[in-house]
Amino acid sequence: xxxxxxxxxxxxxxxxxxxxxxxxxxxxxxxxxxxxxxxxxxxxxxxxxxxxxxxxxxxxxxxxxxxxxxxxxxxxxxxxxxxxxxxxxxxxxxxxxxxxxxxxxxxxxxxxxxxxxxxxxxxxxxxxxxxxxxxxxxxxxxxx
Amino acid sequence: xxxxxxxxxxxxxxxxxxxxxxxxxxxxxxxxxxxxxxxxxxxxxxxxxxxxxxxxxxxxxxxxxxxxxxxxxxxxxxxxxxxxxxxxxxxxxxxxxxxxxxxxxxxxxxxxxxxxxxxxxxxxxxxxxxxxxxxxxxxxxxxxxxxxxxxxxxxxxxxxxxxxxxxxxxxxxxxxxxxxxxxxxxxxxxxxxxxxxxxxxxxxxxxxxxxxxxxxxxxxxxxxxxxxxxxxxxxxxxxxxxxxxxxxxxxxxxxxxxxxxxxxxxxxxxxxxxxxxxxxxxxxxxxxxxxxxxxxxxxxxxxxxxxxxxxxxxxxxxxxxxxxxxxxxxxxxxxxxxxxxxxxxxxxxxxxxxxxxxxxxxxxxxxxxxxxxxxxxxxxxxxxxxxxxxxxxxxxxxxxxxxxxxxxxxxxxxxxxxxxxxxxxxxxxxxxxxxxxxxxxxxxxxx
Numbered sequence: 074x075x076x077x078x079x080x081x082x083x084x085x086x087x088x089x090x091x092x093x094x095x096x097x098x099x100x101x102x103x104x105x106x107x108x109x110x111x112x113x114x115x116x117x118x119x120x121x122x123x124x125x126x127x128x129x130x131x132x133x134x135x136x137x138x139x140x141x142x143x144x145x146x147x148x149x150x151x152x153x154x155x156x157x158x159x160x161x162x163x164x165x166x167x168x169x170x171x172x173x174x175x176x177x178x179x180x181x182x183x184x185x186x187x188x189x190x191x192x193x194x195x196x197x198x199x200x201x202x203x204x205x206x207x208x209x210x211x212x213x214x215x216x217x
Numbered sequence: 218x219x220x221x222x223x224x225x226x227x228x229x230x231x232x233x234x235x236x237x238x239x240x241x242x243x244x245x246x247x248x249x250x251x252x253x254x255x256x257x258x259x260x261x262x263x264x265x266x267x268x269x270x271x272x273x274x275x276x277x278x279x280x281x282x283x284x285x286x287x288x289x290x291x292x293x294x295x296x297x298x299x300x301x302x303x304x305x306x307x308x309x310x311x312x313x314x315x316x317x318x319x320x321x322x323x324x325x326x327x328x329x330x331x332x333x334x335x336x337x338x339x340x341x342x343x344x345x346x347x348x349x350x351x352x353x354x355x356x357x358x359x360x361x362x363x364x365x366x367x368x369x370x371x372x373x374x375x376x377x378x379x380x381x382x383x384x385x386x387x388x389x390x391x392x393x394x395x396x397x398x399x400x401x402x403x404x405x406x407x408x409x410x411x412x413x414x415x416x417x418x419x420x421x422x423x424x425x426x427x428x429x430x431x432x433x434x435x436x437x438x439x440x441x442x443x444x445x446x447x448x449x450x451x452x453x454x455x456x457x458x459x460x461x462x463x464x465x466x467x468x469x470x471x472x473x474x475x476x477x478x479x480x481x482x483x484x485x486x487x488x489x490x491x492x493x494x495x496x497x498x499x500x501x502x503x504x505x506x507x508x509x510x511x512x513x514x515x516x517x518x519x520x521x522x523x524x525x526x527x528x529x530x531x532x533x534x535x536x537x538x539x540x541x542x543x544x545x546x547x548x549x550x551x552x553x554x555x556x557x558x559x560x561x562x563x564x565x566x567x568x569x570x571x572x573x574x575x576x577x578x579x580x581x582x583x584x585x586x587x588x589x590x591x592x593x594x595x596x597x598x599x600x601x602x603x604x605x606x607x608x609x610x611x612x613x614x615x616x617x618x619x620x621x622x623x624x625x626x627x628x629x630x631x632x633x634x635x636x637x638x639x640x641x642x643x644x645x646x647x648x649x650x651x652x653x654x655x656x657x658x659x660x661x662x663x664x
Binding site for chain 2: 076081084086095096104108109110111121122127146
């Protein structure tokens with residue numbers, strides 16, 4: 074037995090086996106573990122900068138103004154609206170996307186979001202929230 | 218490997234940037250010939266690529282994603298098939314070396330661009346296929362059809378991409394190395410065609426030499442390159458040529474940027490960089506030792522495949538140098554993909570040479586340890602290629618979300634992009650949140 078030949082072949086065979094496992098799982102109708110994610114709520118998708126999933130969920134009928142559960146590791150809160158999740162996760166681009174996809178803010182929700190953004194202290198998130206300030210909104214005064 | 222990468226390709230939504238305008242253009246084009254001729258006189262000059270894009274669009278019957286992905290997978294299967302067929306597998310040692318070579322081919326940083334990009338057809342993968350075909354033709358027994366095929370693939374390669382001239386390099390280097398598959402007359406014809414192509418390409422068509430590229434630890438935009446280095450041949454061109462050659466041999470720099478230096482400056486060098494460099498250094502050293510032994514007269518007379526090995530090393534050297542020169546304007550790993558394929562081919566000879574020569578017990582154990590380390594690192598890089606596809610799928614999926622506000626004005630284009638967007642968004646991708654944190658540190662990423 075040629076020991077170096079065995080040593081060179083085994084890791085390569087492991088890589089080939091990995092590829093075989095991916096193909097095998099796909100052929101039998103399973104999602105290969107390597108390609109397995111999981112379903113996200115709209116708030117989770119917003120927190121995890123998943124623009125594609127945010128758009129898909131809303132266009133499939135999810136309410137962009139509703140409140141959704143979040144897994145413990147995603148944010149420090151267990152329930153949030155998609156806009157709250159985007160602000161808490163410092164995702165200005167998701168705020169923009171949610172507003173384009175039909176999220177709406179009234180005076181009360183805008184104030185709350187603006188105060189959360191203030192607390193987070195992320196400039197572009199504050200700018201994104203400011204861009205959707207309702208005409209009737211009064212000056213921002215957040216509880217300390 | 219082709220199957221698993223093909224599965225990954227199917228999971229990646231169509232690319233928006235650079236790709237969507239081409240698909241919309243294919244939809245608007247009256248026919249394949251019109252698409253072919255539309256490229257004449259342009260900066261890119263890739264008429265065959267445009268015709269392929271149109272043909273696949275027409276054949277798709279509305280299943281655009283499947284059509285383009287199926288073609289990409291077919292090219293991938295062809296490249297892997299031609300690569301494996303180019304390996305001389307006769308013994309158990311050859312089989313072990315070939316498994317290593319396959320890992321080098323698929324795990325290489327020059328291979329990444331062959332799977333991660335498709336605009337909507339990957340433009341570099343056909344060139345790798347054509348170059349591997351040219352190597353096979355060179356090696357084959359001479360016949361009239363071999364000459365005809367050599368000329369045809371050269372024409373097809375040049376009409377696909379400028380890198381198509383590498384087919385000529387592979388044919389001529391093969392002839393210099395003593396391969397007689399393609400006749401001298403055919404080589405003269407191919408050379409004449411190349412001269413015509415170069416004259417037309419360089420004098421009559423504008424050349425795109427303005428692109429972002431890496432320089433030492435930085436990534437410079439085209440404007441910054443002009444400001445810092447001025448016009449014409451400069452330190453920058455010499456740097457990009459050398460950087461491109463080094464990227465094949467040592468996996469650094471990446472697209473011209475010495476990413477390890479950048480990481481070191483940032484205070485964190487992730488394991489993937491050590492994995493890339495260590496695997497490439499060991500492999501390049503093994504190739505170097507084999508080439509050095511080959512150059513010493515008399516020591517390898519008994520070796521039955523000495524001529525094959527010598528020829529492959531010469532072809533690799535020629536392709537490496539030519540691809541490096543072709544990168545003078547900007548460094549991009551995927552430009553070196555044909556040289557990368559030949560690097561894997563000579564890695565086969567390097568490992569095989571090491572396996573058949575080692576005799577003493579101490580040397581055998583040391584060689585086993587070195588080869589185990591190198592092969593393990595390349596195996597990680599092969600698996601990492603799937604990680605690149607997984608990350609790419611997430612990025613492309615996100616790009617489609619923002620397309621809603623940038624739909625074409627004309628009704629047909631609007632309808633087409635809307636359908637493509639809905640299709641792309643419906644494809645499940647893996648959010649990075651589900652991927653363990655260590656994966657981005659161990660597996661290669663898109664630089």
